[in-house]
Amino acid sequence: MKTRIKELRKERKLSQEELALEVGTTRQTITSIEVGKYTASLVLAYKIAHYFGLTIEDVFDFSNTNEF
Amino acid sequence: MEKFRTKIKRRIVLSSGMVLVTAVLGFYSIYSLNYSDSSTMSDGFVTGFQFGLIIAIFGLAVIDIIKLSLALKDDTKLKVLYNKEHDERLKAIRNKAGAPMIVITSVLMVLAAIIAGYFNIVVFYTLVIAVIAQLSISAIVKLICLKTM
Structure with missing residues (x-):
């Protein structure tokens, strides 16, 4: 799944470590979400979106989720 | 976070207990290794395995105590540890x-x-x-x- 986390982090000059600390996860998980290896749970997606002051749809791209 | 801090303190106490128990068992094993009649190779291996296991548990418990004590002193480290565990x-x-x-x-x-x-x-x-x-x-x-x- 594509996300805008990296872009939003860069805008705010925030490191993966700092974001991870704020949303209650690890730096490795943030990396995995950014590169699309791991899909965040609803709770974590909400926390990340809420941290940036956006909605989940603004941060995560759900356009490819219906493809089989 | 206070709940987690208490949990960490409890784990330090538990690990300290483990260090004490393994230290006592370790000394007992050294005594056994020196004075036991391990005439066959298998007897020696079993005693050696037990001793190695005790040393490994002792080492892991000491590392755990150091890691947890350092986390208790620093709020950021404590939060990182909490995040890692959850x-x-x-x-x-x-x-x-x-x-x-x-x-x-x-x-x-x-x-x-x-x-x-x-x-x-x-x-x-x-x-x-x-x-x-x-x-x-x-x-x-x-x-x-x-x-x-």
């Missing part, structure tokens, strides 16, 4: 690798191996090899998941 991705990886059941069964099998070692050396070797095999598989699965997830 991270959903790591929880999913641990589940895929069979935790915590693999660890529980391994501990039970090692205890069974030590007891069986006094009666039948073949059972001892079989159980130890089975534990090594299941822990290796779990570690490999964990490594693969860490790379792919």
Whole structure:
């Protein structure tokens, strides 16, 4: 799944470590979400979106989720 | 976070107890190794295995105490530790690798191996090899998941 986390982090000059600390996860998980290896749970997606002051749809791209 | 801090303090106490118990058992093992009549190779191996296990538990407990004590002194380190223990991705990886059941069964099998070692050396070797095999598989699965997830 594509996300805008990296872009939003860069805008705010925030490191993966700092974001991870704020949303209650690890730096490795943030990396995995950014590169699309791991899909965040609803709770974590909400926390990340809420941290940036956006909605989940603004941060995560759900356009490819219906493809089989 | 206060709840987690209390949990960490409890774990330090538990690890300290483990250090004390293993230290006593370690000294007893040294005494046994020096004065026991381990005439056969298998007797020596079983005693040596027990001693090695005690040393390993002692070392792990000491490392745990140092790590947890450092985390208690620094709020950021404590939060990082909390996040690491409650991270959903790591929880999913641990589940895929069979935790915590693999660890529980391994501990039970090692205890069974030590007891069986006094009666039948073949059972001892079989159980130890089975534990090594299941822990290796779990570690490999964990490594693969860490790379792919």
